[in-house]
Each structure stands twice: as structure tokens, then as C-alpha cells.
Amino acid sequence: MKVTVCRKEHFNAAHRLHNSNWSDEKNQAIFGKCNNPNFHGHNYELVVKVSGQPDVESGYVIDMKILSKIISKNVLDRFDHKNLNLDTKEFKNLIPTAENIAVVIWNILREKIDQQFEIKVVLYETERNFVEYPSN
Amino acid sequence: MKVTVCRKEHFNAAHRLHNSNWSDEKNQAIFGKCNNPNFHGHNYELVVKVSGQPDVESGYVIDMKILSKIISKNVLDRFDHKNLNLDTKEFKNLIPTAENIAVVIWNILREKIDQQFEIKVVLYETERNFVEYPSN
Amino acid sequence: MKVTVCRKEHFNAAHRLHNSNWSDEKNQAIFGKCNNPNFHGHNYELVVKVSGQPDVESGYVIDMKILSKIISKNVLDRFDHKNLNLDTKEFKNLIPTAENIAVVIWNILREKIDQQFEIKVVLYETERNFVEYPSN
Amino acid sequence: MKVTVCRKEHFNAAHRLHNSNWSDEKNQAIFGKCNNPNFHGHNYELVVKVSGQPDVESGYVIDMKILSKIISKNVLDRFDHKNLNLDTKEFKNLIPTAENIAVVIWNILREKIDQQFEIKVVLYETERNFVEYPSN
Amino acid sequence: MKVTVCRKEHFNAAHRLHNSNWSDEKNQAIFGKCNNPNFHGHNYELVVKVSGQPDVESGYVIDMKILSKIISKNVLDRFDHKNLNLDTKEFKNLIPTAENIAVVIWNILREKIDQQFEIKVVLYETERNFVEYPSN
Amino acid sequence: MKVTVCRKEHFNAAHRLHNSNWSDEKNQAIFGKCNNPNFHGHNYELVVKVSGQPDVESGYVIDMKILSKIISKNVLDRFDHKNLNLDTKEFKNLIPTAENIAVVIWNILREKIDQQFEIKVVLYETERNFVEYPSN
Numbered sequence: 099m100k101v102t103v104c105r106k107e108h109f110n111a112a113h114r115l116h117n118s119n120w121s122d123e124k125n126q127a128i129f130g131k132c133n134n135p136n137f138h139g140h141n142y143e144l145v146v147k148v149s150g151q152p153d154v155e156s157g158y159v160i161d162m163k164i165l166s167k168i169i170s171k172n173v174l175d176r177f178d179h180k181n182l183n184l185d186t187k188e189f190k191n192l193i194p195t196a197e198n199i200a201v202v203i204w205n206i207l208r209e210k211i212d213q214q215f216e217i218k219v220v221l222y223e224t225e226r227n228f229v230e231y232p233s234n
Numbered sequence: 235m236k237v238t239v240c241r242k243e244h245f246n247a248a249h250r251l252h253n254s255n256w257s258d259e260k261n262q263a264i265f266g267k268c269n270n271p272n273f274h275g276h277n278y279e280l281v282v283k284v285s286g287q288p289d290v291e292s293g294y295v296i297d298m299k300i301l302s303k304i305i306s307k308n309v310l311d312r313f314d315h316k317n318l319n320l321d322t323k324e325f326k327n328l329i330p331t332a333e334n335i336a337v338v339i340w341n342i343l344r345e346k347i348d349q350q351f352e353i354k355v356v357l358y359e360t361e362r363n364f365v366e367y368p369s370n
Numbered sequence: 371m372k373v374t375v376c377r378k379e380h381f382n383a384a385h386r387l388h389n390s391n392w393s394d395e396k397n398q399a400i401f402g403k404c405n406n407p408n409f410h411g412h413n414y415e416l417v418v419k420v421s422g423q424p425d426v427e428s429g430y431v432i433d434m435k436i437l438s439k440i441i442s443k444n445v446l447d448r449f450d451h452k453n454l455n456l457d458t459k460e461f462k463n464l465i466p467t468a469e470n471i472a473v474v475i476w477n478i479l480r481e482k483i484d485q486q487f488e489i490k491v492v493l494y495e496t497e498r499n500f501v502e503y504p505s506n
Numbered sequence: 507m508k509v510t511v512c513r514k515e516h517f518n519a520a521h522r523l524h525n526s527n528w529s530d531e532k533n534q535a536i537f538g539k540c541n542n543p544n545f546h547g548h549n550y551e552l553v554v555k556v557s558g559q560p561d562v563e564s565g566y567v568i569d570m571k572i573l574s575k576i577i578s579k580n581v582l583d584r585f586d587h588k589n590l591n592l593d594t595k596e597f598k599n600l601i602p603t604a605e606n607i608a609v610v611i612w613n614i615l616r617e618k619i620d621q622q623f624e625i626k627v628v629l630y631e632t633e634r635n636f637v638e639y640p641s642n
Numbered sequence: 643m644k645v646t647v648c649r650k651e652h653f654n655a656a657h658r659l660h661n662s663n664w665s666d667e668k669n670q671a672i673f674g675k676c677n678n679p680n681f682h683g684h685n686y687e688l689v690v691k692v693s694g695q696p697d698v699e700s701g702y703v704i705d706m707k708i709l710s711k712i713i714s715k716n717v718l719d720r721f722d723h724k725n726l727n728l729d730t731k732e733f734k735n736l737i738p739t740a741e742n743i744a745v746v747i748w749n750i751l752r753e754k755i756d757q758q759f760e761i762k763v764v765l766y767e768t769e770r771n772f773v774e775y776p777s778n
Numbered sequence: 779m780k781v782t783v784c785r786k787e788h789f790n791a792a793h794r795l796h797n798s799n800w801s802d803e804k805n806q807a808i809f810g811k812c813n814n815p816n817f818h819g820h821n822y823e824l825v826v827k828v829s830g831q832p833d834v835e836s837g838y839v840i841d842m843k844i845l846s847k848i849i850s851k852n853v854l855d856r857f858d859h860k861n862l863n864l865d866t867k868e869f870k871n872l873i874p875t876a877e878n879i880a881v882v883i884w885n886i887l888r889e890k891i892d893q894q895f896e897i898k899v900v901l902y903e904t905e906r907n908f909v910e911y912p913s914n
Contacts (some may be wrong), residue, residue, distance in 0.1 A: 099776035101741045103723065110632070112520035112547040112589075112754040117291060128292055130299065136589035137522040138545005141632050149777040155661060156672055157739035162771045181520075181544035195293035198235045216777070224518065224549050225240040227298045232235035232354070233285040234370075234778075246496065248384035248411040248453075264700055266707065272453035275384040279494050295721060317384075317408035331701035333645045349431005360382065360413050362650040363706045368643035369760070370694040370778075371912035373877045378906040389563060400564055402571065421913040427797060428808055429875035434907045435810065467565035469509045488913070498514040499570045503626070504507035505557040506642075506914075536836055539845065579861060603837035605781045634786040635842050640779035641829040641896070642914075654904070656792035656819040656861075679862035683819005684794040685904050723790075727814035768790065768821050 099215075102149040103159045107169050110137040111176035113194040115203070116183075129195055137181060143222035144173065146207060148213040160215065168210050196223040200231040236352075238285040239295045243305050245314035248275040249330040273317060278335070279358035280309065282343060286351040291294075296351065305360050309339055336367040339348040372488075374421040375431045381450035384411040384465040386403065388455075409453060414471070415494035418479060422487040432487065440482050445475055463493050468495040472503040508624075510557040511567045515577050517586035520547040521602040524591075543587060550607070552581065553577035554615060558623040568623065576618050581611055604631040610637040644760075646693040647703045651713050653722035656683040657738040661729075681725060686743070687766035688717065690751060694759040704759065714753050717747055740767040744775040780896075782829040783839045787849050789858035792819040793874040804891075817861060822879070823902035824853065826887060830895040840895065848890050853883055876903040880911040 114137045115129040125133045132138065148167055150159045180186055182194040188202045200221040211217055222228040240284045250273045251265040258259040268274070282305055286295045301322040316322055323340045347353055358364040386409045387401040397405045402408065418441055422431045452458055454466040460474050472493040483489055494500040522545045523537040533541045540546065554577055558567045588594060590602040596610050608629040619625055630636040658681045659673040669677045676682065690713055694703045724730060726738040732746050744765040755761055766772040794817045795809040805813045814819065826849055830839045860866055862874040868882045880901040891897055902908040 100773040100778075101744060103741065104772045104774065104775045106772075108632070110546050110548055112545040115293070119291070131587035134587055134589065134593070137520040137545055137547065138518050138587040138589065139545065141549045145772075152739070152745075155663070157659070157737035157742045159741055159773075160652040161605055179539035179542055179546040181542065181546065182538040184544040185542070193293035195288070197239065197288040197295055198293045200237060200674070201288075207291045224516070228242075229295075230238040230240065230283075233238045233261070234236075244496070246410050246412055248409040251701070255699070263413055264705070267451035270453065270457070272410055272456040273384040273411065274382050274451040275409070277413045278380055315403035315406055315410040317406065318408065321406070329701035331696070333647065333696040333703055334500065334701045336645060337696075351415040360380070362646045364650075365703075366646040366648065366691075369646045370644075371544075372914075373880060375877065375914045376908045376910065376912040378908075387565070391563075400569070419910075424875070424877040424881075427877045429795070429873035431877055431909075433808070465565035467560070469511065469560040469567055470565045472509060473560070473796070495586040500512045501567075502512065502515075505510045506508075523837070527835070536841070601837035603832070605783065605832040605839055608781060609832070624891045636784045636786075637839075638782040638784065638827075641782045642780075652904070654818050654820055656817040675859035678859055678861065678865070680864040681792040681819070682790050682815055682859040682861065684790055685821045720883065723811035723814055723818040725818065729814070732820040735826065768788070 100149045101152055101159050102147050102218075102229070103162060103165065104145055104147045105162050105165045105169065106143060106145045107166065107174060108141060108143045109174050110139065110141050111177050111180050111182050112137040113182040114138070115193055115195060117189070117193060137183070140175075140223050143228075144203065145220040145222075147218040148215045149210060149217070160211075162210070165211075168207065172206050172210050176206075196221055196227065196229045197231075200229045204231050236285045237288055237295050238283050238354075239301065240281055241298050241301045241305065242279060242281045243255045243302065243310060244279045246275065246277050247313050247316050247318050248273040249303060249318040249325070250274070251329055251331060255330060273319070276359050278313075279364075280305070280339065281356040281358075283354040283356070284347060284351045285353075288304050296347075301347075304343070308342050308346050311343075332357055332363065332365045333367075336365045340367050351353060373419045373424055373431050374490075375420050375437065376419045377434050377437045377441065378415060378417045379438065380413060380415045381446050382413050383449055383452050383454050384409040385454040385461070386410070387465055387467060389465060392416055392451050393412065401459060409455070412495050414449075415472040415500075416475065417494075419492070420483060420487045421489075425482070430478040432483075437483075440479070444478050444482050448478075467494060468493055468499065468501045469503075472501045507532045508513075509560055510571060510626075511566050511573065512553055512555045513570050513573045513577065514551060514553045515574065515582060516549060516551045517582050518547065518549050519585055519590050520545040521590040521597070522546070522602055523603060525601060545591070548631050550585075551636075552577070552611065553628040553630075555626040555628070556619060556623045558575045568619075573619075575617065580614050580618050584614075588635050592637050604629055604635065605639075610638045611640050644693045645696055645703050646691050646762075647709065648689055648691045649706050649709045650687060651718060652687045652756065653683060653718050654685050655685065655721050655724050655726050656681040657733070658728040658769065659739060660684070661737060663686060673753055677765045681727070684767050686721075687772075688747065689764040690712070691762040691764070691767075692755060693761075704755075708778045709755075712751070716754050717749050720750075740765055740771065740773045741775075744773045748775050780829045781832055781839050782827050782898075783842060784825055785828045785842050785845045785849065786823060786825045787837045787846065787854060788823045789854050790819065790821050791857050791860050791862050792817040793862040793869070794818070795873055796877060797873060802909065817857075817863070820903050823908075824849070824883065825900040825902075827893060827898040827900070828895045829897075840891075845891075848887070852886050852890050856886075862884060876901055876907065877911075880909045884911050
């Protein structure tokens, strides 16, 4: 049976939910306060879960210090203290909902973490709103 | 792959664990302090998880504001600041254990949330006692 | 300078906010949902703070294991899994608001903890509603 | 002795730390990533503490439902889902550091809460960075 | 569909990550500060999850008071306030990484909890580092 | 009025509560499980509070990034992943109770933080046991 190793990190960012193909009225109707043209922001808490067999010699599935560095270099350096809409290429044409941010982070990390491991991302936009990807 | 959207809400309620088919001694033996005839209570923290494909246009699986309203209208208005045994029809003949409350909430929400989405309920009776339904 | 030692405990209880000198209308207007005649309930988190000089030999202001036992015996055994209005003499004629519960607990503990120590009580009725006594 | 009643609320906002009297280099040296011209953001957790004598009839220092409404109307409606630098008059000419936001909120609430009560504000910018005003 | 009952417990322990088949240099390279020969320690938070059908008469999958006692007797009494490397037979020849501790606890509990129930262990070594076993 | 800036950090350490002037029986009677000769350990959460006037130009009482570095260099580098009894000079002849650790940290930081600021330390040994120094 496999063990899942989980590492929690955080980053702060500004964002705006806006679909440029929609009218202002529809954007306001769907996104409400999150459509504020001057942006708002969040403290995002990110949990990255890596599942695999523990190495017999080290007792580690993956060293959490290494996992933390992979997340820092590839996710936090890219998104922390940024405006997701203006400062990142990932959300130039993609609405930075929690759902989309989680999928983008999973895709980034999937290329950086050994394919023998399954990975999963949990992203807290607030304490009361969070998403998981993939679902199972 | 699907994304799971999670919304956390809370409600406060009184309850008593009691099986009227059992003797007082058996109720006391099984339920202990939770069998207090004058009730006790909890702050219930409720997480509702909804899994599905994000909509391409909005980036949402389900709008968390709408999900929050569905939970408020159908669960919180029914159970918040209530005596589960005396004030609700759901627990007139069903013992309000955390397990049963979670199943009841799932059944209520299953009728109110689009069938294309899978749903799951996590209910914290205390910080140290909580249940998940369904299990997987 | 003194050190403050803090111990966190919890208890669950049912209660009702009701002033029997008031009309039903006034009780409803002031206490709203908290006036439910069948009670509701909470997980109360209680922090007891004891300030004094650490003992030179033990390094303790007060042994937290002993502090925990004092709280258990005098507060938790009295209020845990109880209906504050019906099951306790303290709230027979006193409305069990968070403010009053905190003052009652402080008065109980003040007699059980050495007078050389200052004590303070913090009581969380919910994560978002809590009280401190005394204020400073 | 007085009792302190505490109510926790939250709001999300974007902000930028920038002193327009300083060079870009000095702004970068002092504020670092927080100087990002496109803003970043936070989930602010706000605790408002009100100290006074509990009312003999209600057992309340101040009704937390009323306190919550005062905070919502005067603080959350003003700052939630806003860009503090661009969308609010309070921070047009004042750097929105946690310190300054706490003082601004205290000043706003001081006018709305009865002078018989002392008030205090605790503002969490992140779980690890927070401020209290006034200090004692 | 099954319900999962979850009980959270905690224990404090000292440990050292060290593979006696490796050189000091390799131990230092792999385990870093966790290789300190004089040990360091953690507050471990342990969640045990038990999945099954709620009993029709009691409404319980498993009584959380009984589950708590099983964990206390078999896990906490063995590991709490212990040096995992020196005081326990389980880690005499097994490196006490979070992964290995979780597997050991699962194996201990698997023998003590009725086979009709599936069980799962979540172990928090710190708030930011935790493991789950089995993975699904 | 002054503003208090608070920064939360954490470190993990092993320790043993033992007074070498006492008999083994007395050590066991006073310190119980905490007297384990092979040590046990904790995740210590440390909050450092600095009170002063916000600087008019920066809006900062003290830059939390700088405060974090002062704590890292002077407290975390000294105590993190250490055995407090064996690896540190501060606790060679001082019992590492939470009270004593908090006083030691305060004394270390008092020399490193500008005297114009008042400082206070809160140290969580567990979520349920914590100390504050000085008391007011």
C-alpha cells in the first residue's frame, strides 16, 4: 500500500474574475464582488500531496524539504505577491478561479515530480472556500 | 479529470443520543454523557464537497456563493440554533449521531444539487470528532 | 516580571438565552434564535490563564497537569454535556450568555487557585464569538 | 471588573505598499515584494474587542449580532473585495500596512460604538503576521 | 454507502532520522537537521479514520469514545512522551520518518479494530508536514 | 497610542524536565512523563510581539521581514531541531519548562530589538499549553 506525503505552503496574490467575452452586466451577475476591476486578493494555502512507496533506505516517499523547494521554485516564485491576471502568463487568458489555479499548479508540478508518484493539489482560497484536484 | 469544490459552513444545535427502544441502563451504557435527558450541544462545522468539470466560460465547477446559499437555505435554516431531537422532523425517529446527521444532510443536498456533480459531506461535531459521507 | 501560564480545555453544553421578566416578544427581539425554547448548543473552548513567578526549583508557575485537573474537576464536571439552564445551579437565575459563563467560571476557579496568582478566563462560544474576563 | 466581548470577521483585499515620496529603489529596498506595482492581496481576519460591564437584564456587554452588523456596515462594506490603494479614500494617501489598516479601522469603529466601551482591534494579514491596536 | 468516523488524538515524542548503514556524511546529506544525534521532537497529531455501516440501533459506525480508548491504549501509551528511537521496539531498526510511523500505527490498529471496518491513518508531524496511509 | 506588531515562527526541539538536585522519585512525582531520561519533544509555536509607534514614512512599527530574520538568527538557529538540555548552553543548568524557555527567548531578543520598543513573547508548547512573558 502506498503512503501519501503532504506539504503545505502559502502565497499571497491579487486577482480578478472576469470573462472578456461577456458584457459587464454578465460579468457582474456571475462574478459579483470578485469582478472588481481594481482586483482584490487572498492568502492562498496550498497543500501538495505525493503518493508512492517509501524508500526502504531513507523511509521517505519524497523528502519534504525537497518537495518544499520544488513548490517554492515552480509555484511560489511564480505566483507569490503577484497579480495573477497581470503578472503571470498562465492567467493571461484563463480566469484565475480557485479551480483553474489548482489545475494550473497541478500541471506545473506534474512535470517536476517523478512520474512514479501520483500527485494531488488542495488549494484554500479562504478558510471556507477550497478546491481539490484531481477529485480522486 | 474533475475538480472538487469545497464550502465550509457552520451551525449550532442541541441534541440527545437516545434509543427509545432501549432501557435507561442500556442508553446510559452506550451513550454515556450524550444521553443527558436535558440535551447538550455542539458547534457543527460542515464541509460540502462538489465534484465536476469546471465550466469553460466561468472557470467554476459551481459558484461557491450559490453553493453557500443552497446549504444555508436547506441545511442551516433547518438545523441552526435548533434542538435536533425536538425541533426537526428528520430526527424525530432517528438518533442524531454525527453519522446520521451527515447522511441526512447528504440526502437533503443530493436533491438540490445538479446530478452531474458528485457530492460528499464532512461534518465536525467537535475538532476531534468528525465524519465523512460517503466514505469514498 | 511575571509569566502567564495558559491551559485550554473544552466542554459541550446546551443553553437558552431567556429573561423570564421579559415578554416573549422582547426575548425574541433581544435574543433572536438564541431564545429557542428547546435550546441549542455549543462546543465551548476555555482558556484559563494563571500569572505568577516561576518556582525556582521546578521552573513552573503552576504545573499545567494540576491546572488541567482543577479545571476538569471544578468546571468541566459541572458543565460538560449539560443543559446550562436546567442542569446547573449557577444558571438557574442567571442568563448563560458567554459573558456570564466566563464570570461564573472565573469565580469558581478563583477559590481553587492560590491567591498569589492572578487569573483570567477566555471563553470561545464559537470560533468567531468569544469573551475575556477580566478585561485587563 | 469588566468583560471583553470579541467578534471575528474577515475581508479580502488587494493592496500595494508604496511611498510616492521615495525613489523606486528605496520603495523596493523597504517594501520588497509588497511593492509590486500590480498589487497583491490578503485574506484579512479582523477581531474587534469591546470591553464593558455586562447589562444586568440581558447578560450582554454588547450583542454580538449587533457588533457584527456594525463591523459589516462600516468596515467590510468599505474594504471587502476592494483594492485598498485605488478603491478607498482612507488609503489614497496612507500606506496600507497592517499597522495603518488597524488604526484606520479602530478610528472608524470608535465613532460607531458607544463611548462607554473601550475598543481594541486585532488584524491578521496572514496567519503569521498580525497587529494589535492599541497596544494595551 | 459507508460512513467514515474520524478521531483526532495527539502525542509528543523525540526522534532522530538516521540510517546506521550509511556514513555520517550521507546521513547528514539526506536527513540534515533531522539527523541531530541528540534528537529533536514533535507534537504529533494523529487522525484515525474508520469506515463502515452505521449500526441501525445506535446510529454509530463505531463509538468514538471506544475508538479513542483503543488509540490511547495501543498508540499513545506506547509513543507519547517517548524517544521513538530509544524507548520503542518498533523503531529500534526502522527509521521513524512520518511515513514509517504512520504505517506502524496502522498495523497496530489494524489488529485492534474489527476487520469489517476499513481504517486509514493521517499523521501530522508539523502543521505543514503530514502523511496519509494508505493513500486511498 | 502604540501599535503591536506580532510575528509567529516555529521550531521543533527535544527536551527533558529534570532537576538534578532532586531524587529520581521527586523528579518523577513532579514532572511525570516529562521526566523521561531519553527525552521527548514538541513543535513550539513562538509569537513575538513588538509595540511602538508606526514610522510615518513607511507605516511600519518594525518590518516583519526584519523581525522574522532577527528571530530566525537568534532563536531558531539556536533551538530548532535541537535537544534543549544537551545542545544549548541556555538550558545546561536551567530546566526547559515553557516558562523558562519563554523568559530565555525574551532575554535574547531584548538585546537585539531597539529599546524604544516593548516586546512580549508567547510560546505554545502544545495547542493546549502555552505561556506569555511578561504577563502584562
